[in-house]
């Protein structure tokens with residue numbers, strides 16, 4: 001491995017720096033360590049911070065397998081602490097139009113997914129990073145990035161300078177790294193509003209551990225509702241309709257009123273997190289800077305609506321691919337050879353992100369249908385569950401196409 005070319009005066013020169021200790025940055029750091037590359041993570045937040053909200057819950061088995069590859073046993077650890085449900089049901093105006101119970105996987109095989117709040121996933125990743133020898137430096141908010149053929153200089157908001165040969169930008173949706181290297185986000189915003197609520201499990205559970213999707217739930221004036229279990233509770237998404245007041249429906253009284261209508265008694269008292277969302281559908285025009293020294297991963301590079309669970313589940317393969325590229329670039333004997341793996345990373349992961357953005361877009365279009373799709377949903381609901389094809393379409397369409405992208409598998413709840 002070559003050494004850092006430009007030593008900074010305050011001794012903060014490193015070979016590889018990851019910006020951001022979110023789940024994708026921590027995964028990138030673990031993957032780099034798996035390739036024997038020393039790595040430092042610079043995080044804006046303070047040590048021991050409590051991140052607000054739970055965000056991702058659904059981790060696909062293929063993501064668990066990647067995590068096992070870069071930190072043996074990590075996927076199994078998440079799977080053990082998460083929950084899995086075999087039964088999925090879909091309702092239209094309160095009537096069941098789809099139900100399926102899958103067989104449990106054989107002993108030793110991961111189920112298709114595990115469901116665990118992101119804050120807990122991050123805690124496991126961070127503990128592994130410490131054991132793997134990742135240097136974690138807190139209170140380092142990156143404000144400036146300059147990269148050229150010689151390397152990368154990062155400047156924090158307090159003026160500290162760090163230099164590195166390669167930088168992984170994993171600083172999330174408002175990525176400063178992305179903006180500083182001139183990568184533009186391309187795509188759009190969906191106009192629809194969603195209120196997303198997590199509730200803790202009650203002492204004597206009455207909700208089944210099943211995923212339920214309701215088209216036109218009769219108890220909430222025909223709004224769509226999704227209920228997804230996770231370890232310790234349930235995620236409930238309410239899809240607002242035109243004219244709704246997102247803040248009102250997300251206020252303590254607003255949440256209580258509609259939660260009481262869609263969940264059994266007791267759960268509305270156990271709200272642990274409430275948030276309102278309009279979902280962005282954006283992909284960076286390039287996943288690396290022009291000098292191919294800074295690689296963008298996770299939400300620094302792409303933002304998708306969560307239907308289909310493509311965010312973290314594609315951030316993890318981004319992170320692994322970035323580590324593979326950097327390990328190869330560090331071994332290269334000249335700049336031209338070092339650029340090649342970074343080019344390959346940028347092309348492959350951008351192509352995967354475009355696929356995921358379009359797939360999440362199809363899910364959104366189904367959830368906020370125009371007149372034609374709305375009529376198709378009504379017609380399918382009238383035939384389901386007896387018509388198996390109509391029934392399966394009603395079940396699967398809210399998550400977008402499954403299929404396999406050449407660069408990765410895509411995911412669904």
Ligand SMILES: Cc1cc2nc3c(=O)[nH]c(=O)nc-3n(C[C@H](O)[C@H](O)[C@H](O)COP(=O)(O)OP(=O)(O)OC[C@H]3O[C@@H](n4cnc5c(N)ncnc54)[C@H](O)[C@@H]3O)c2cc1C
Nearest residue numbers: 020022023024044056057058142171172298299311312313
């Ligand atoms: C409601 C909801 C549900 C979701 N459900 C799922 C799901 O089930 N499955 C799934 O796969 N995905 C899901 N996602 C998406 C998932 O949450 C994201 O893809 C994931 O958080 C992205 O991780 P990240 O590490 O890229 O970014 P982040 O989690 O945002 O982490 C970025 C890190 O960088 C730090 N940082 C920011 N700026 C700087 C700076 N200037 N300098 C230094 N550090 C900085 C931040 O403090 C943070 O620690 C969901 C998202 C939402 C909103």
